[in-house]
Amino acid sequence: MGRAPCCDKANVKKGPWSPEEDAKLKNYIENHGTGGNWIALPQKAGLKRCGKSCRLRWLNYLRPNIKHGEFSDDEDRIICSLFTCIGSRWSIIAAHLPGRTDNDIKNYWNTKLKKKLMEMATFAHQRRPHHGAIYPTTANSFLQNPSLQPQTSAYHSTNNNCYTTTPARVFTGGYEYMSNIPSNLLENTSSFTTCSTNSSTPTVFQTQEGHGTGLVQNYQVKDNYNNLLIFGNEASCSSSDGSGVDEDLGLLSYFGSGVDENQKFTLPANGYADDQNKATNGRFNENPLDYSIEEINQLISTNNICNNLNYSVDEIKTEEQVLYY
DNA sequence: AAACGGATCAACCGCACTCGA
DNA sequence: GTCGAGTGCGGTTGATCCGTT
Incomplete structure (x- = not known):
């Protein structure tokens, strides 16, 4: 038996959000909050969208203090360090980067940072013996x-x-x-x-x-x-x-x-x-990004070479709650 | 100018978890 | 203890952009 769908797929709009939809959602949440119920929110806000879609749009794009654009070296370093320790726990990593969303970080890692590390691995391999x-x-x-x-x-x-x-x-x-x-x-x-x-x-x-x-x-x-x-x-x-x-x-x-x-x-x-x-x-x-080839390969392919970070994953998890107010 | 391919990123999907009845 | 609705999250997709040929 499959799971019941979260909404009526036939009657919800999919795809990119229009400015009008953004305005409706933003206006509704600013005035009424989410009410702790995303499923019911789109109907109340007059949107023909799935509740999950509304939630994602709000968290990743519309909520205040979202930071877009280039990642700094510091942010790169934090992402690399945390990825080394906890793997692709994007929400936890995002909790350590104010204004960044898990989706943003995930995209950044998959499209740029991983590539950057792979290039460094190639470079490190070329200068043998590496050091x-x-x-x-x-x-x-x-x-x-x-x-x-x-x-x-x-x-x-x-x-x-x-x-x-x-x-x-x-x-x-x-x-x-x-x-x-x-x-x-x-x-x-x-x-x-x-x-x-x-x-x-x-x-x-x-x-x-x-x-x-x-x-x-x-x-x-x-x-x-x-x-x-x-x-x-x-x-x-x-x-x-x-x-x-x-x-x-x-x-x-x-x-x-x-x-x-x-x-x-x-x-x-x-x-x-x-x-x-x-x-x-x-x-x-x-x-911060000058890892050895072994470490780069581990960063790219695995998620657990860190065993002596100063804080535990459990400690990080308590911090992640901050992300989604 | 058009075609193509790679890069980017917003959005979707589905699984797992939480929590209340 | 069980069930189901709601939520969170990571993986993936696909539309669009942009550079190259």
């Missing part, structure tokens, strides 16, 4: 991809040679999954500063080696928590003896063909160290 670029950041920015947060409390306390730069300095380098690093190079990473624990405050440390200026020239962090190797050296550091390459134990040299201007990043001087034996918060940030 993440670390981008300029601000003191308040934060690593956007939860799965790649560097965790640092371990080497804060254990490595007295670590300190941040003052003032901020530009570095060239990147990160790479350990699984992608040739074994002979991986063997040489034993001298890397190691971190293996989770921490809410990501910090990047640099080792002081090779140069006698007292300022940092290179950094090398073995992030066992995320299976990442973070490596590079100071972009402005011209080392005639090639020590800039030696200092990163060949990693920058190995991945060097893919390191370009865009992969320089700035270590901010926030919370700077007046005591060089103490590490401070040199946070780094990656471009």
Whole structure:
């Protein structure tokens, strides 16, 4: 036995809404509200439309404060992050983007954002071996991809040679999954500063080696928590003896063909160290859409690679009620 | 200028869920 | 506990737009 139809299909209009219909619906809801009954609303409002059609038209187009037009980078990032964690729960994602509707976001994802990610996957695949670029950041920015947060409390306390730069300095380098690093190079990473624990405050440390200026020239962090190797050296550091390459134990040299201007990043001087034996918060940030090829493929094809977002789906669900007043 | 194809997005469809009788 | 009406939501469709040939 099939479900009873919600309305008399033969006597309802379908297709695009006319301005007159919009005006009738808007006027009725503004004066009387929905009355908690969409099925009865079209008749009361003098519309030959299905109640569901009225509801959709109101929610997606007529209700106040609807935002149309281009999505911002911030909105892109939120959509990507949430999609990573909860999949195609468009209504929940919409609850985090004021003025956006689930339909809008769904269309945007299907027509643009997914394509954007696929193009990035192609690009990432071309620059083999792939590695993440670390981008300029601000003191308040934060690593956007939860799965790649560097965790640092371990080497804060254990490595007295670590300190941040003052003032901020530009570095060239990147990160790479350990699984992608040739074994002979991986063997040489034993001298890397190691971190293996989770921490809410990501910090990047640099080792002081090779140069006698007292300022940092290179950094090398073995992030066992995320299976990442973070490596590079100071972009402005011209080392005639090639020590800039030696200092990163060949990693920058190995991945060097893919390191370009865009992969320089700035270590901010926030919370700077007046005591060089103490590490401070040199946070780094990656471009929010610069996922590895594996992550992009997962973003495109699956809906669950996130397991350490700061809030649960249940918490998000309570927020989604805000969307539909 | 016309034809074509891809992109976009509003709207529809149908399933699942909620809630009250 | 069951049933059915109403609602919410995600997937899909199709009309329209726009750029290219």
